[in-house]
Amino acid sequence: MTKTKAEKPALTEEEKKLAERKKNLRKARFNRYKAWLYLSPAIILLLIFTVWPIFNTIRLSLLTDFNYLGELRGKTFEFGFDNFVNVAQYSGFLTCLGNTMLLTVITVPVSTMLALIVAVALNSIKFLKRAFQTIFFLPYVTNAIAIGMVFMTMFQMIGDAPNYSSIGIINTIIEAFGGTRINWVNPGSNYWANIAVLAIYIVWNALPFKILVLLGGLQGVNKQYYEAAKVDGASRMRIFWRITVPMLSPMIAYVVITGFIGGFKEYSSIVGIFGDEMGPVGAPRSLNTMVGFIYASITENNQGRASAAALILFAIIFVVTMINLYVSKKKVHY
Amino acid sequence: MKVVLEHLTKIFPSRNKKDAGAEVIAVNDFNLEIPDGKLIGLLGPSGCGKSTTLFMISGLQAPSRGKIYFGDDDVTELAPENRGIGLVFQNYALYPHMTVQQNILFPLQNLKGENRLSKEEMLTRADEVAKLVQIDEFMNRKPSELSGGQQQRVAIARALVKMPRVLLLDEPLSNLDARLRLQTREEIRRIQRNTGITTIFVTHDQEEAMSISDYIVVMKLGVIMQTGKPQWVYDDPANLFVAKFLGTPPINTFSGTVRGGKLYIGEEAVMDVPGAEDQEVYVGIRPEGFILDENGGLSCNVSGVDVMGRDISVVSTNANSLNPVVRSIISSGEMKNIPSDTVRFSLKENKVFIFNKETEARVYFGGQVAMHEQMVAEMKAEGQAYTTHEGPLPREADDNDKPVHVAKQEGFFAKVKGIFKKKSKEEAPAQSSGEEAPAAPEEAQKNNQSEE
Numbered sequence: 001m002t003k004t005k006a007e008k009p010a011l012t013e014e015e016k017k018l019a020e021r022k023k024n025l026r027k028a029r030f031n032r033y034k035a036w037l038y039l040s041p042a043i044i045l046l047l048i049f050t051v052w053p054i055f056n057t058i059r060l061s062l063l064t065d066f067n068y069l070g071e072l073r074g075k076t077f078e079f080g081f082d083n084f085v086n087v088a089q090y091s092g093f094l095t096c097l098g099n100t101m102l103l104t105v106i107t108v109p110v111s112t113m114l115a116l117i118v119a120v121a122l123n124s125i126k127f128l129k130r131a132f133q134t135i136f137f138l139p140y141v142t143n144a145i146a147i148g149m150v151f152m153t154m155f156q157m158i159g160d161a162p163n164y165s166s167i168g169i170i171n172t173i174i175e176a177f178g179g180t181r182i183n184w185v186n187p188g189s190n191y192w193a194n195i196a197v198l199a200i201y202i203v204w205n206a207l208p209f210k211i212l213v214l215l216g217g218l219q220g221v222n223k224q225y226y227e228a229a230k231v232d233g234a235s236r237m238r239i240f241w242r243i244t245v246p247m248l249s250p251m252i253a254y255v256v257i258t259g260f261i262g263g264f265k266e267y268s269s270i271v272g273i274f275g276d277e278m279g280p281v282g283a284p285r286s287l288n289t290m291v292g293f294i295y296a297s298i299t300e301n302n303q304g305r306a307s308a309a310a311l312i313l314f315a316i317i318f319v320v321t322m323i324n325l326y327v328s329k330k331k332v333h334y
Numbered sequence: 335m336k337v338v339l340e341h342l343t344k345i346f347p348s349r350n351k352k353d354a355g356a357e358v359i360a361v362n363d364f365n366l367e368i369p370d371g372k373l374i375g376l377l378g379p380s381g382c383g384k385s386t387t388l389f390m391i392s393g394l395q396a397p398s399r400g401k402i403y404f405g406d407d408d409v410t411e412l413a414p415e416n417r418g419i420g421l422v423f424q425n426y427a428l429y430p431h432m433t434v435q436q437n438i439l440f441p442l443q444n445l446k447g448e449n450r451l452s453k454e455e456m457l458t459r460a461d462e463v464a465k466l467v468q469i470d471e472f473m474n475r476k477p478s479e480l481s482g483g484q485q486q487r488v489a490i491a492r493a494l495v496k497m498p499r500v501l502l503l504d505e506p507l508s509n510l511d512a513r514l515r516l517q518t519r520e521e522i523r524r525i526q527r528n529t530g531i532t533t534i535f536v537t538h539d540q541e542e543a544m545s546i547s548d549y550i551v552v553m554k555l556g557v558i559m560q561t562g563k564p565q566w567v568y569d570d571p572a573n574l575f576v577a578k579f580l581g582t583p584p585i586n587t588f589s590g591t592v593r594g595g596k597l598y599i600g601e602e603a604v605m606d607v608p609g610a611e612d613q614e615v616y617v618g619i620r621p622e623g624f625i626l627d628e629n630g631g632l633s634c635n636v637s638g639v640d641v642m643g644r645d646i647s648v649v650s651t652n653a654n655s656l657n658p659v660v661r662s663i664i665s666s667g668e669m670k671n672i673p674s675d676t677v678r679f680s681l682k683e684n685k686v687f688i689f690n691k692e693t694e695a696r697v698y699f700g701g702q703v704a705m706h707e708q709m710v711a712e713m714k715a716e717g718q719a720y721t722t723h724e725g726p727l728p729r730e731a732d733d734n735d736k737p738v739h740v741a742k743q744e745g746f747f748a749k750v751k752g753i754f755k756k757k758s759k760e761e762a763p764a765q766s767s768g769e770e771a772p773a774a775p776e777e778a779q780k781n782n783q784s785e786e
Binding site: 092110222224225227228229230231232233234235242243246249333 | 383393394413414415416419420421423425427429431440441443444445472492496
């Protein structure tokens with residue numbers, strides 16, 4: 001309620017009060033819209049890029065044989081669940097679903113456990129702590145496709161079988177220890193070898209973020225709990241399981257939930273290692289995932305099938321997240 | 335279990351690598367014998383090293399020098415879990431994700447080998463100790479569902495459940511509100527009496543220490559100032575610091591002079607001090623040491639009267655007082671005798687302490703000499719060595735200007751770091767640290783020797 005200095009002296013007290021009141025009223029009205037004004041950039045962007053696509057995806061998934069060109073020409077489409085049936089019957093769908101599930105189920109627990117161990121280790125050293133933190137954080141700031149290509153060269157054998165000019169660093173190491181080389185990614189490679197390479201890549205790629213979150217959580221744990229446990233004579237393993245893990249449980253839950261969500265959206269790692277054929281040479285699409293399926297449907301100009309698959313993926317993620325939340329409600333101590 | 339600390343010293347290395355001399359001596363040559371089954375209060379202002387001492391006894395911090403004995407066992411090198419101690423942290427450190435019962439069971443579940451207990455035994459032990467601290471009805475609650483006092487008792491139960499040889503409590507009452515504090519300190523006393531476990535607790539609250547301890551140890555800047563029964567230490571402080579630190583309301587301090595067997599505050603001869611040599615002194619007078627007396631030697635200007643029910647406190651000022659006001663507690667019956675302008679007091683001999691101005695060590699006079707000797711003899715009879723600080727007192731930057739209970743930590747660090755030394759050379763060379771005052775140790779020792 002600041003008074004303007006340029007008020008005319010001719011006004012009486014009464015008039016001044018009236019003018020003041022009017023001004024306040026105007027101000028209040030403006031204030032009410034001011035909030036919306038400041039929120040509008042975010043709201044407009046959200047409406048265009050989040051709310052409308054979600055709505056549109058639901059709409060498209062329910063329209064049979066939809067195409068944008070037809071819509072522009074004013075064609076009407078039949079309403080129904082044909083797209084969902086189409087997705088379920090599509091030959092590659094079950095492979096995609098299986099691959100996605102498999103990779104998620106392998107990589108989320110493994111990467112979480114590894115991240116927990118690394119975080120606890122990092123938290124307990126002083127010497128070279130920063131250096132190790134940087135090393136473990138590097139994958140986070142590196143391009144996924146670039147990492148994929150590096151992994152490819154690590155596992156790939158170059159040249160004509162059986163006289164390869166290079167067998168890749170991993171096989172070199174295996175042979176140095178007296179093992180036999182494995183065809184990881186070359187044509188004719190085993191499906192499980194492919195999955196192993198992918199799992200290693202995904203775990204390695206997922207570690208830094210998880211380590212970061214868990215390390216942050218660890219540093220927030222009151223040191224007195226550890227001192228108390230030490231006085232009470234608890235062993236290191238017991239301290240880890242009975243104190244560290246429960247104390248970190250909110251962070252662990254967060255990391256697991258985001259890990260599952262990210263796992264179900266796995267796509268770039270396969271492109272990074274096997275290219276957009278989504279499989280080793282000779283077996284295209286054998287490693288395809290749900291997101292790959294959706295992407296392929298769009299490139300085939302079948303928006304209906306893509307939308308339906310996206311909704312199915314959403315439903316799966318939703319259910320898994322609900323299960324996660326239910327479990328964490330019982331196990332997580334906040 | 336008797337606990338003996340020999341030459342215990344803790345030096346924290348300098349954090350700044352460039353300044354290697356900037357180490358902090360938290361505990362300095364600490365010698366103490368704690369008799370079996372007693373409750374000992376380590377008392378001192380913040381930063382005096384009392385918690386560090388406790389953590390060294392617990393084994394969580396390793397001493398830089400010195401030995402720790404439990405009974406006849408040297409436990410200096412022993413890990414905390416092998417010492418047989420129970421430790422209660424200031425913030426209790428109860429595991430928030432476990433119930434009260436799980437918290438109490440935790441130390442038992444860690445026992446290995448022949449000490450291992452069966453599940454039933456564990457539960458019985460937990461129940462027993464829970465009953466002892468009166469939390470048996472909350473066994474299935476989480477710590478967050480308990481009040482502060484209840485949490486405190488759970489922490490004590492957790493420390494007691496493995497039957498420790500020594501119980502250590504770090505500021506056990508500081509997180510409780512005033513009423514609960516009173517209640518809980520009685521509780522701690524009761525539990526200690528019932529179990530008979532040697533208990534050492536740390537506090538900065540002199541009232542707390544006085545009320546429940548068998549013995550108190552007053553510390554300052556890592557050095558023992560005085561040990562003894564609370565009442566003795568209160569009645570017979572060894573130096574100005576101890577006198578100022580104990581007692582509420584705090585002791586009134588004046589600067590004065592001893593001349594020809596008489597004590598002068600300003601130009602007024604306030605009392606006879608037979609046996610004291612002529613010297614500049616600090617005079618400490620307990621609030622209860624004043625007697626309203628028209629012919630009394632000490633005159634003060636009355637600025638107000640605080641009524642406290644049974645007693646009244648006369649607030650007055652005196653030009654030679656080192657405190658802003660002089661507080662004297664007199665019986666409320668004498669209210670009507672208080673003049674409105676200048677009040678005159680005579681003093682009770684055993685409530686007036688004089689301290690040498692340079693060493694701040696006690697100067698005994700008249701009947702106090704015999705009283706002191708009697709107390710030292712009584713302590714020895716109880717098997718407790720009478721310890722006072724000898725030699726120069728550790729000093730803070732501006733020790734005399736600040737009330738003791740808000741001891742300045744920066745001053746302490748500055749002193750030890752030697753930064754203060756540089757500064758003092760430029761600004762106030764007279765106020766340098768203890769090591770640079772060569773005259774002080776001899777005088778302090780002389781004082782101590784002459785009384786013994």
